[in-house]
Each structure stands twice: as C-alpha cells, then as structure tokens.
Amino acid sequence: MSQKVGIPKGTRDFTPVEMGRRNYIFNTIKEVYRLYGFEPIETPAMELLSTLLGKYGEEGDKLLFRILNSGNFLQGVDLAKLDPNKFQELSGVICEKGLRYDLTVPLARFVVQHRDEIIFPFRRYQIQPVWRADRPQKGRYREFYQCDADVIGSDSLIHEAEIVMMIDEVFSRFGVRVEIKINNRKILSGMANRINRPDLLTDITIGIDKLEKIGIDNVKTELLNKGLTEQEFQTIKPIILLQGSNEEKLRAMSVMFEADAEGKKGVEELQQVLDILRTYELKNQLQIDLSLARGLNYYTGCIFEVKALDVSIGSICGGGRYDNLTGVFGMPGVPGVGISFGADRIYDVLEQLNSFPESVSRSVQAMFVNFGANEVIFAVETATRLRRMGVAVDVYPENAKLKKQLNYADAKNIPFVIFIGDQELKTRSYGLKNMVTGEQQTVSFEQLVSKLTQ
Amino acid sequence: MSQKVGIPKGTRDFTPVEMGRRNYIFNTIKEVYRLYGFEPIETPAMELLSTLLGKYGEEGDKLLFRILNSGNFLQGVDLAKLDPNKFQELSGVICEKGLRYDLTVPLARFVVQHRDEIIFPFRRYQIQPVWRADRPQKGRYREFYQCDADVIGSDSLIHEAEIVMMIDEVFSRFGVRVEIKINNRKILSGMANRINRPDLLTDITIGIDKLEKIGIDNVKTELLNKGLTEQEFQTIKPIILLQGSNEEKLRAMSVMFEADAEGKKGVEELQQVLDILRTYELKNQLQIDLSLARGLNYYTGCIFEVKALDVSIGSICGGGRYDNLTGVFGMPGVPGVGISFGADRIYDVLEQLNSFPESVSRSVQAMFVNFGANEVIFAVETATRLRRMGVAVDVYPENAKLKKQLNYADAKNIPFVIFIGDQELKTRSYGLKNMVTGEQQTVSFEQLVSKLTQ
Numbered sequence: 001m002s003q004k005v006g007i008p009k010g011t012r013d014f015t016p017v018e019m020g021r022r023n024y025i026f027n028t029i030k031e032v033y034r035l036y037g038f039e040p041i042e043t044p045a046m047e048l049l050s051t052l053l054g055k056y057g058e059e060g061d062k063l064l065f066r067i068l069n070s071g072n073f074l075q076g077v078d079l080a081k082l083d084p085n086k087f088q089e090l091s092g093v094i095c096e097k098g099l100r101y102d103l104t105v106p107l108a109r110f111v112v113q114h115r116d117e118i119i120f121p122f123r124r125y126q127i128q129p130v131w132r133a134d135r136p137q138k139g140r141y142r143e144f145y146q147c148d149a150d151v152i153g154s155d156s157l158i159h160e161a162e163i164v165m166m167i168d169e170v171f172s173r174f175g176v177r178v179e180i181k182i183n184n185r186k187i188l189s190g191m192a193n194r195i196n197r198p199d200l201l202t203d204i205t206i207g208i209d210k211l212e213k214i215g216i217d218n219v220k221t222e223l224l225n226k227g228l229t230e231q232e233f234q235t236i237k238p239i240i241l242l243q244g245s246n247e248e249k250l251r252a253m254s255v256m257f258e259a260d261a262e263g264k265k266g267v268e269e270l271q272q273v274l275d276i277l278r279t280y281e282l283k284n285q286l287q288i289d290l291s292l293a294r295g296l297n298y299y300t301g302c303i304f305e306v307k308a309l310d311v312s313i314g315s316i317c318g319g320g321r322y323d324n325l326t327g328v329f330g331m332p333g334v335p336g337v338g339i340s341f342g343a344d345r346i347y348d349v350l351e352q353l354n355s356f357p358e359s360v361s362r363s364v365q366a367m368f369v370n371f372g373a374n375e376v377i378f379a380v381e382t383a384t385r386l387r388r389m390g391v392a393v394d395v396y397p398e399n400a401k402l403k404k405q406l407n408y409a410d411a412k413n414i415p416f417v418i419f420i421g422d423q424e425l426k427t428r429s430y431g432l433k434n435m436v437t438g439e440q441q442t443v444s445f446e447q448l449v450s451k452l453t454q
Numbered sequence: 455m456s457q458k459v460g461i462p463k464g465t466r467d468f469t470p471v472e473m474g475r476r477n478y479i480f481n482t483i484k485e486v487y488r489l490y491g492f493e494p495i496e497t498p499a500m501e502l503l504s505t506l507l508g509k510y511g512e513e514g515d516k517l518l519f520r521i522l523n524s525g526n527f528l529q530g531v532d533l534a535k536l537d538p539n540k541f542q543e544l545s546g547v548i549c550e551k552g553l554r555y556d557l558t559v560p561l562a563r564f565v566v567q568h569r570d571e572i573i574f575p576f577r578r579y580q581i582q583p584v585w586r587a588d589r590p591q592k593g594r595y596r597e598f599y600q601c602d603a604d605v606i607g608s609d610s611l612i613h614e615a616e617i618v619m620m621i622d623e624v625f626s627r628f629g630v631r632v633e634i635k636i637n638n639r640k641i642l643s644g645m646a647n648r649i650n651r652p653d654l655l656t657d658i659t660i661g662i663d664k665l666e667k668i669g670i671d672n673v674k675t676e677l678l679n680k681g682l683t684e685q686e687f688q689t690i691k692p693i694i695l696l697q698g699s700n701e702e703k704l705r706a707m708s709v710m711f712e713a714d715a716e717g718k719k720g721v722e723e724l725q726q727v728l729d730i731l732r733t734y735e736l737k738n739q740l741q742i743d744l745s746l747a748r749g750l751n752y753y754t755g756c757i758f759e760v761k762a763l764d765v766s767i768g769s770i771c772g773g774g775r776y777d778n779l780t781g782v783f784g785m786p787g788v789p790g791v792g793i794s795f796g797a798d799r800i801y802d803v804l805e806q807l808n809s810f811p812e813s814v815s816r817s818v819q820a821m822f823v824n825f826g827a828n829e830v831i832f833a834v835e836t837a838t839r840l841r842r843m844g845v846a847v848d849v850y851p852e853n854a855k856l857k858k859q860l861n862y863a864d865a866k867n868i869p870f871v872i873f874i875g876d877q878e879l880k881t882r883s884y885g886l887k888n889m890v891t892g893e894q895q896t897v898s899f900e901q902l903v904s905k906l907t908q
Contacts, residue, residue, distance in 0.1 A: 005505065005567045005783050008551050011498035013564055015571065016578065019494040035841040037818045037848035040473040044465035044597050045499060045553075045583065046519075051459065065500075068520040068549055070587040074541040079533050087528040095522055097462050099499075110467055113459045117469065119865040121851055124470065129499065133524040143498050156851030158830065165838065279835035329459050364491045376612065381733035384619065387489040394491035397575055397610030411573040 010134070010142030017361045021347060022145075024360040025174075026127055029147050029341050032169050036162055038125040038149045043106040045129070046097045053098075055105045055328065063132045065142075066095035099131035103148045104325075104338075111152055112329040120153035139344065150338030152325060157269060159337045160302045160321065161276035164286055167306055167317055170341065172283045175355050177309040178316070179285050183292035184270050185299050185320070187253065190263015191239055194256070195232040202297065204228075208240055209293035216241065239290055246274060246288045253290075269301060298322045304339060308349050316345045363392060365452050366416040367409045370396040375420045382418075382430070382445065391452050409435060416452060464588070464596030471815045475801060476599075478814040479628075480581055483601050483795050486623045490616055492579040492603045497560040499583070500551045507552075509559045509782065517586045519596075520549035553585035557602045558779075558792075565606055566783040574607035593798065604792030606779060611723060613791045614756045614775065615730035618740055621760055621771055624795065626737045629809050631763040632770070633739050637746035638724050639753050639774070641707065644717015645693055648710070649686040656751065658682075662694055663747035670695065693744055700728060700742045707744075723755060752776045758793060762803050770799045817846060819906050820870040821863045824850040829874045836872075836884070836899065845906050847872075863889060870906060 007013065014022060030040075046067060053061055073094040082090060100106050103126045111118060127147045136142055149166070151159045164180060171178045188208070192201040203226040207219045214222075219240075220233055239256060242249050250271055257263030270288060277286070294303045301321030308316055319339030326334045350356050366386070368379035376395065383393045394414065396405045409417050419431030430448050433440040443451065461467065468476060484494075500521060507515055527548040536544060554560050557580045565572060581601045590596055603620070605613045618634060625632045642662070646655040657680040661673045668676075673694075674687055693710060696703050704725055711717030724742060731740070748757045755775030762770055773793030780788045804810050820840070822833035830849065837847045848868065850859045863871050873885030884902050887894040897905065 005563050006502060007498050007505075007563075007567075008500045008502060011500060013498070013568065014496040015568065016493035016495060019496060023494070034817060035844070035846045037846060039470035039817050040477070041470060042468040042473060044461050044467070045585070046462045046465060046597065048460060048462060051461075062524075065524070066522040067553075068522055068545055070516075070519070072539075072541045074536075074539075074544065079536050082528075082533050085526075085528075087526045090528065091522055099521075109459050109461075113461075114467065114469065119862060121862075123848070131499070143500065151851075154851045158834065158849055158851045161834070162849075169841075276831065276834055279831060280838055363488060363493050377730065377733060380612065380615070380730055384734050387623075390489070392489045392491060394577070395612055395616075397605070397608045397612045408573060408575075 008142065010136030010140075012141060012143070016363070020360040020363065021350070021356050022343070024356065025343050025346055025350070026145075026147065028173050029170055029343075030125070030127065032166050032173070033125040033149050035169075036123070036149075036166055038123040041107075041110060041124045041126055042128060043100065043103075043110055043126070045099055045131075047100050047106060047109070049092075049096055049098045051109050052101060052105060056101055060101060063134055064101055065099040065131045065133055066091055067097040067099070069094055069096055100128075101132055102130050103128065103146045103340075104150075107148070107150060107152075108326045108329055111334065112326050112331045115331065118152075121156075121159075122152040123149070124152070125149040139348065141344070145343050147341040147343055148338060149340075150336050152336040153334055155335055157272045157302075158276060160269075160273045161280075163304060163319065163337065163339050164273070164277060164282070165280055166339070167304070168280075168282050168284050168286075170317075171306070174346065174350060176346075176349055176353065177284065178306050179287055179309055180282075181287055181289040181292045181305045181307070182270065182273070182302060183289055184266035184302050186262050186266030186269065186301065187239075187257070187290065188266075188293060190257045190260045190266055191236045193260045193262060195228075195235050197228065197232060200226060200228060204236070205293045206295065208291050209295055211240065211291040242290050246270075246286070249288045249290065250274075266301075273302060294318060294320060298324070302337070311349045311352050313345055313349060315342070316349060317341045362413045362415070364394050364412060364414050365391050366418055367394040367396055367405075367412075367414045368418045368420065369402065369405050370399050371419075371421055372399045375425055378425055378428070379418070379420050382420075382448075385445070386449070386452065389449060389453070391449075418448070462596065464590030464594075466595060466597070470817070474814040474817065475804070475810050476797070478810065479797050479800055479804070480599075480601065482627050483624055483797075484579070484581065486620050486627070487579040487603050489623075490577070490603075490620055492577045495561075495564060495578045495580055496582060497554065497557075497564055497580070499553055499585075501554050501560060501563070503546075503550055503552045505563050506555060506559060510555055514555060517588055518555055519553040519585045519587055520545055521551040521553070523548055523550055554582075555586055556584050557582060557600045557794075558604075561602070561604060561606075562780045562783055565788065566780050566785045569785065572606075575610075575613075576606040577603070578606070579603040593802065595798070599797050601795040601797055602792060603794075604790050606790040607788055609789055611726045611756075612730060614723075614727045615734075617758060617773065617791065617793050618727070618731060618736070619734055620793065621758070622734075622736050622738050622740075624771075625760070628800065628804060630800075630803055630807065631738065632760050633741060633763055634736075635741055635743040635746045635759045635761070636724065636727070636756060637743055638720035638756050640716050640720030640723065640755065641693075641711070641744065642720075642747060644711045644714045644720055645690045647714045647716060649682075649689050651682065651686060654680060654682060658690070659747045660749065662745050663749055665694065665745040696744050700724075700740070703742045703744065704728075720755075727756060748772060748774060752778070755791070765803045765806050767799055767803060769796070770803060771795045816867045816869065818848050818866060818868050819845050820872055821848040821850055821859075821866075821868045822872045822874065823856065823859050824853050825873075825875055826853045829879055832879055832882070833872070833874050836874075836902075839899070840903070840906065843903065843907070845903075872902070 052064055129143050129145050131143050167180050188205055192198045192204055207223045211219050253267045292305055299320040300323040303320035305315050306317035321337040323335050325336045370376050379395050383395050386393050415435055417433045430443050432443050506518055583597050583599050585597050621634050642659055646652045646658055661677045665673050707721045746759055753774040754777040757774035759769050760771035775791040777789050779790050824830050833849050837849050840847050869889055871887045884897050886897050
C-alpha cells in the first residue's frame with residue numbers, strides 16, 4: 001500500500017543545488033579555520049540527558065528532543081501511579097538520551113572526557129547539526145548546522161585578534177561587506193560598578209542588548225523598572241551611546257574607568273586586541289560598540305558580533321570569551337574563547353546578494369551524448385581518460401532522443417556536451433558543443449581536454 | 455555540582471587525528487563520486503516513523519531510535535488502559551519521529567517527494583550518519599556513517615560498469631588491494647527455475663549467501679532442510695561452485711541457462727557489463743562469483759561485493775540493482791542501482807595496513823614560538839602573510855617556557871617551528887627549525903615560504 005510522504009516539521013531536505021551552496025559556505029569557513037590552526041572534532045548526535053539537562057535554562061530543557069529508551073522502556077514503571085500532567089517526570093524515566101542542542105555543551109563534555117589526550121591550548125572546530133524543538137518559523141529550523149571554533153585553555157588575547165582576522169577573512173571570501181562589532185563584558189561590569197550597582201549587572205546587560213531594537217528611551221524605561229535611578233541611568237547613558245573612532249572611545253573610557261579595576265581591564269583588553277591587529281589590514285570595519293552585550297551570561301571578556309552591511313538580517317556571526325567552560329563537569333578554571341558562524345543566515349545573505357559563485361551549482365563539466373552501444377564504448381573510454389585527469393563527466397546512459405539528452409544537460413547546468421557519431425568513432429574525434437554559446441566544433445582529445453579544463 | 459561525563463553506549467567522539475583520517479576516507483569517496491557525475495543530497499536525521507516503520511522487517515522496527523513527541527506527549531493517553539507489557543503500542547502514540555536507520559529509505563522518500571524537481575536519471579550520493587539500537591560490539595556502533603551512491607530512473611548497464619570503475623578507483627586511491635565480486639540475481643532465479651523450485655528462491659539465496667562462512671556441506675544440509683531434494687541440490691551445486699575465468703563462467707552458464715529466459719538474461723547482463731568495461735584497465739580483479747547472493751531481498755539484477763585482499767574483515771563495499779525503490783511510497787516502476795562504502799571497516803583496513811597518508815593527521819605546517827609581546831606582533835604579521843598564501847600556521851599564544859612550546863608543536867605533529875627573537879626582529883628574518891631532522895637555520899621570508907610549501 002502506498003502512503004503519503006513528508007518530513008518532520010522544521011526539518012529540511014537539501015537538493016544538489018542547495019548542497020553545492022551549503023558546501024561552499026562550510027568549506028570556506030573550514031578552510032579559514034584550518035589556516036588558523038583549528039582542527040575538527042565530531043561528537044555523537046545523541047548525548048546523555050544528564051549531560052544536556054540544566055545547561056540551557058528551563059526553556060532549553062523543554063526544547064530538547066528526547067530519545068525513547070530501547071526495548072521495554074516501561075519496565076519498572078508503575079503506570080497506576082502516573083499523573084498524566086506530570087509527563088516530564090515520566091520522560092525522565094523512559095528517556096536517558098537526547099539530541100544535542102548546541103555544540104558548546106558537547107565541547108565541554110569532550111574536553112573533560114578527553115582531558116588526558118588533548119593538547120592545550122586546544123583549537124577545535126566543529127560543524128555539525130543541532131536539534132531544538134522550537135516552534136518552526138521563517139529562518140528558524142528544528143535541525144540546523146552550527147559552525148563553531150573555540151580555543152580552550154588559554155587566556156591570551158592573540159586568540160581574540162585571530163578571531164577578528166578569521167571573521168574578516170571569511171566574509172571577504174564570501175564577498176559580503178560586514179561590520180565587526182567588538183565589546184568587552186568587563187566594561188559592562190565597570191559600568192555597573194561605577195554606579196555602585198553590580199547587583200544590576202545582568203539587568204543592565206539585558207537592557208543594553210535591546211538598544212538597537214527598542215531605542216534608548218525604552219531601554220531607560222526598562223532599566224528604571226529594574227530599579228536603576230534616573231541619576232544612575234544618566235551616568236551610564238553616555239558610555240552606552242559613546243561615539244567616535246575606536247581610539248577616541250578607548251581614550252574616553254580610560255578616563256571613565258580610571259578608578260574601576262574591572263572596567264579598566266576591559267579597556268586594556270580591547271586596546272591589546274587592536275594592537276595585535278595593527279599589522280593586519282582588515283578589509284571590513286572593526287568597531288568598538290559599547291552597546292553590544294550579547295545575552296549569554298557566560299561571557300566574561302571580549303564579545304563579538306557581525307552584521308551584514310547590505311542585507312538586513314540580524315547577526316550572522318558571534319562569539320566571545322568565557323572563563324569556566326567545563327566547571328559544571330567537574331573541571332574548573334578552564335577558559336576559552338569562541339566564535340560561531342550562522343550558516344543558514346549566511347546562505348540567505350549570499351542568495352539575496354546573488355553572490356554564490358556560478359561554479360558551486362555545477363558539478364559536471366561535460367556530458368557524452370549516447371548514440372548507441374558502439375559509440376558509447378568510445379564515450380566511456382574517453383570519460384575514463386578525462387576522469388583520470390580530474391574532470392567530472394556524465395555519460396548519458398540510454399540511447400534516448402537527442403532532445404531528451406540535451407534537456408538533461410541543460411537542466412543539470414552542464415556547460416559542454418560531447419557527440420560521438422559514426423564519423424567521430426572512425427576518426428577518434430569529438431563533436432563538442434558549448435551549451436552556453438551554442439558553438440559547436442570537432443576537436444581532438446587534446447583539444448577536448450584543453451576546452452574542458454580552461 | 456560536578457557530574458560524571460560519558461556518551462551513550464555505541465556512540466563515539468572523534469578526535470582531530472581520527473577526523474583527519476575519516477575525512478581522508480570521505481573526501482576520497484566523494485571525489486570519485488563527483489568524477490562520475492554524482493551530486494550530494496542531505497536528508498534530516500529525523501524522519502516520520504510512518505516513513506521508517508515496516509521497511510526493515512520486524513527486527514528493524516525494533517532497532518529504530520524513536521523520538522518522544524515535544525510538549526505533553528501524554529495528552530489524550532489513557533494511562534489506566536495501558537498494559538505495561540504493550541510498550542510498543544504506547545511508543546506508537548507518544549512518538550511520531552525516529553532517527554534514520556539507513557540512507558535508502560530516506561532516498562526513496564526524497565525521490566517521491568521531489569519527483570517534480572529531480573532530473574532523471576538522478577545520480578545522487580549521500581554521506582551521513584545513521585542510527586540503530588543494535589547491541590554494540592567491536593566494529594558495530596549505534597551511530598555510524600553510510601556513504602551511498604545511487605542512480606535512480608535508469609535501466610542502463612553503463613551504471614553497473616561505472617560502479618565497478620568507481621570501486622576500482624576508490625580502492626586504488628586508498629592503496630588497498632581488493633577483489634571485486636559481481637553476480638546477478640537473475641542467475642540465482644535461473645538456478646531456482648532450472649530445478650523447478652522458484653518457490654525456494656529466497657531460501658536458496660540465503661543458503662548460498664552463507665557458503666563462504668559455513669562451507670558447501672552445511673549449505674547443502676540447510677537447503678535440504680528447506681525442502682530441496684538431493685537431486686535438485688546436485689543440479690545447482692556445480693553452478694554455485696563454478697570455477698574459471700569470467701569468460702569461462704559466462705560460457706558455461708550460457709549453456710546451462712539456454713532454456714531459461716531469466717537465467718539467460720542474467721548472463722547477458724553480466725556479459726554487457728564486462729563489454730562496457732573492456733577499455734577500462736581495472737587495477738583490481740573483478741570476479742564473477744556465482745555464490746555471491748547478498749541477503750537483501752530487494753536486489754533484482756547485478757550485485758556487487760568487495761573484499762580486502764590483505765586484511766581479513768568481511769565486505770567493505772557492496773551494492774546492486776533494484777527494480778522498485780519507491781513503490782511503497784506510491785511511485786511504482788522506478789529502477790535504480792547503488793553502492794555503499796563501509797567507512798568504519800575501510801578505516802580499520804587502512805589502519806591495519808598503516809596506509810593513511812602522513813599528511814592526513816597533520817593540519818598545521820609551522821608554529822611560531824612566542825618570545826613576548828613585541829616579537830609576537832611580527833609573528834602575527836608573518837603568520838597572516840603565510841595564511842594568505844594558503845599555509846596553515848599556529849602562533850603559540852603565550853610567552854611560556856620554550857620546552858612547553860616545543861612540546862606542543864611536537865604533540866601536534868607540526869613539522870616546522872619558527873623563532874623570532876631580538877636579532878630576527880631587527881633583521882626581519884626567521885629561525886626555522888625542522889622538527890623531524892632537528893636542523894635549524896636562519897631564513898628570509900621568501901626562503902621560509904619555499905621551505906613551508908615544498
């Protein structure tokens with residue numbers, strides 16, 4: 001019996017054309033990671049729920065996909081005692097595994113588990129899918145890839161500088177103009193300290209994070225609601241809104257934070273990153289943005305965010321430094337700094353800008369037309385010679401109508417078609433048609449190679 | 455509070471060294487697929503259980519990993535009515551998704567779902583993990599990658615010939631000597647027809663499949679138990695054990711199957727595949743093996759299997775032709791032929807033969823020793839120039855003890871170390887140490903480039 005076909009909501013199939021584009025994105029990012037000494041790892045799609053639970057907040061726990069235990073998962077469960085409203089209780093009993101929710105917790109688990117084999121500082125990258133039971137909507141999926149790079153076990157600010165370089169290099173390769181924003185969490189702490197409200201650091205961070213979206217007046221309302229006084233707000237407002245060049249901002253902040261060790265440290269760290277970048281000619285603008293906060297609580301030093309200049313789509317890359325990646329797994333005091341490229345958004349940006357190279361949606365360079373059993377033997381022989389030279393070719397498998405064969409080449413975006421008829425077979429030559437220009441000529445094998453590889 | 459770390463049984467982490475080796479395997483296979491015109495697709499890790507169930511037999515259904523529905527999965531479930539022994543019934547209610555079990559059913563679903571966009575014949579490859587709740591044991595995992603290529607929508611035997619070429623090419627690239635076995639399911643049918651026992655075709659196939667493992671006498675016992683007579687067995691025995699060159703086997707079979715259309719067709723198909731391969735110089739032996747049966751019922755034409763000659767490990771690659779990939783999804787009459795490389799076993803073979811190229815476990819070509827803030831600026835500047843030329847380099851991030859820095863380079867298998875001290879800084883030169891030979895010299899930037907890229 002036949003059945004309807006479909007896939008779970010929020011998931012996607014990727015066709016060859018989409019794969020060509022996605023691989024272009026992944027390969028570009030991988031190549032830059034490689035140049036900077038990052039090495040790949042992979043972790044299992046399934047992690048133990050004990051590894052995942054409690055790491056993403058209450059909301060995150062709800063968004064985990066849980067995997068039913070194999071075999072009789074009800075063994076030992078007293079159904080009579082179950083309250084159907086306490087489904088979460090039951091899920092803890094009948095599921096011990098879940099799909100990974102991000103690549104950071106698996107990295108922390110990996111570092112702890114392999115601490116004795118890992119060479120620190122550990123520069124790893126990881127490009128794998130993650131799963132979240134989010135409500136699917138435009139641009140938000142239940143299965144999507146993350147492209148993370150982190151350096152674990154080093155405090156050096158060289159990594160922050162290299163992260164800026166990598167961002168600059170990746171988007172240059174994509175031909176996408178971006179603005180790279182940098183800030184430092186210690187400056188946010190310095191602000192809170194300066195008004196003697198370190199208790200409100202998280203609220204201030206969350207408030208400032210919304211500046212671009214809701215404007216300074218709404219941020220003010222929110223912060224006053226959280227308990228900031230008008231005067232306290234007026235003290236930090238000029239810092240948040242500080243304008244000018246990076247040097248001007250750093251100079252102004254040096255003065256502001258003269259008396260606060262933490263704020264001062266943040267300014268110094270930004271200064272050092274800029275110093276290391278001095279000899280590097282950035283192709284994109286790097287801008288200190290004191291309103292950049294990034295929601296995640298675990299950042300402790302420099303933070304980064306990247307916006308496309310020519311497409312309005314939100315952040316397409318972000319990251320920062322953290323102090324305690326692995327503490328929750330019993331290995332305290334391991335610092336790190338990391339970055340993550342948003343592949344799906346980058347895909348949309350490249351599509352909107354029409355910036356995918358033509359070559360990424362083309363995998364075959366030429367197709368041999370099939371005129372019958374004898375001709376095809378010569379076609380296969382030539383195809384083998386071309387393939388041994390690295391040229392990808394199709395031999396059309398059936399002696400179908402020419403129109404059908406040419407339609408296939410056209411639909412697959414194959415740039416050249418090769419005819420082998422009676423005459424060509426006799427003289428061991430080839431009819432070569434350029435599918436773009438329509439130009440057709442008879443060529444020798446050497447000419448064929450030169451046309452297909454030029 | 456800290457907690458124990460671990461991963462679900464039967465799953466694996468892959469370290470950078472393992473990733474280098476695995477990517478070498480995947481990239482080699484991908485490159486050969488590409489040369490033969492195959493294009494990549496990807497499908498979601500999760501499929502609807504309605505897609506997966508009933509496709510892998512009763513045993514397969516049990517081995518599916520099921521994903522608990524999000525939210526209150528117990529809503530509408532009458533717990534009082536549940537029999538704890540009927541856990542499978544409940545799992546059908548609380549789970550609607552499962553992890554994919556192989557790449558063939560998702561391919562069939564993909565072809566039906568995208569039938570209007572796909573250009574047939576559809577040459578696709580897919581390299582993704584699959585999940586099975588099997589009992590884990592040496593070499594058998596609950597998460598593992600499959601590397602499949604299939605041509606959908608074409609009866610042409612060119613594809614069979616090209617599959618043999620791809621197998622030959624992949625293992626030549628790996629430097630692994632293999633024997634490629636080929637047979638045709640129609641010949642097995644012919645055998646059953648010849649003794650007028652088409653009813654026993656499946657039993658004969660399953661019996662013959664075990665020949666290598668249990669020997670001809672045990673196969674005989676098994677077949678007689680299934681209802682074959684002594685005389686019937688004596689009739690097919692010489693076919694199963696047929697020896698000689700491929701040509702001799704084909705000739706003998708032509709005579710045997712003169713009166714049986716199906717057996718004859720099988721012989722002709724094998725002959726045609728060999729004809730198409732005539733101009734192709736195989737580097738490995740292709741052998742018609744009439745005892746090759748391959749368990750899966752859905753094969754209908756040529757079947758393939760590959761064994762390593764220098765390592766005893768079972769089949770490392772296999773595949774065949776099928777007639778009805780998508781019938782179960784309401785799209786009948788779609789033929790195809792496919793192949794699958796066993797990446798995990800190939801890994802073991804390459805490891806045992808010590809055949810991984812040295813370069814695959816090395817990602818960085820040189821490391822800059824860090825002698826302090828001033829020196830490191832010049833190191834970063836030089837690193838940038840090298841990276842822009844495609845050379846991957848590390849800058850050691852801290853001014854740590856030299857021994858520690860060199861140990862890092864050593865442990866990461868980095869072949870060159872670059873020193874920038876006072877003197878080098880002044881003259882803009884570099885101390886270059888070859889970590890393998892221990893040789894050390896002072897070089898200019900141009901000499902550095904030439905050393906690192908040779």
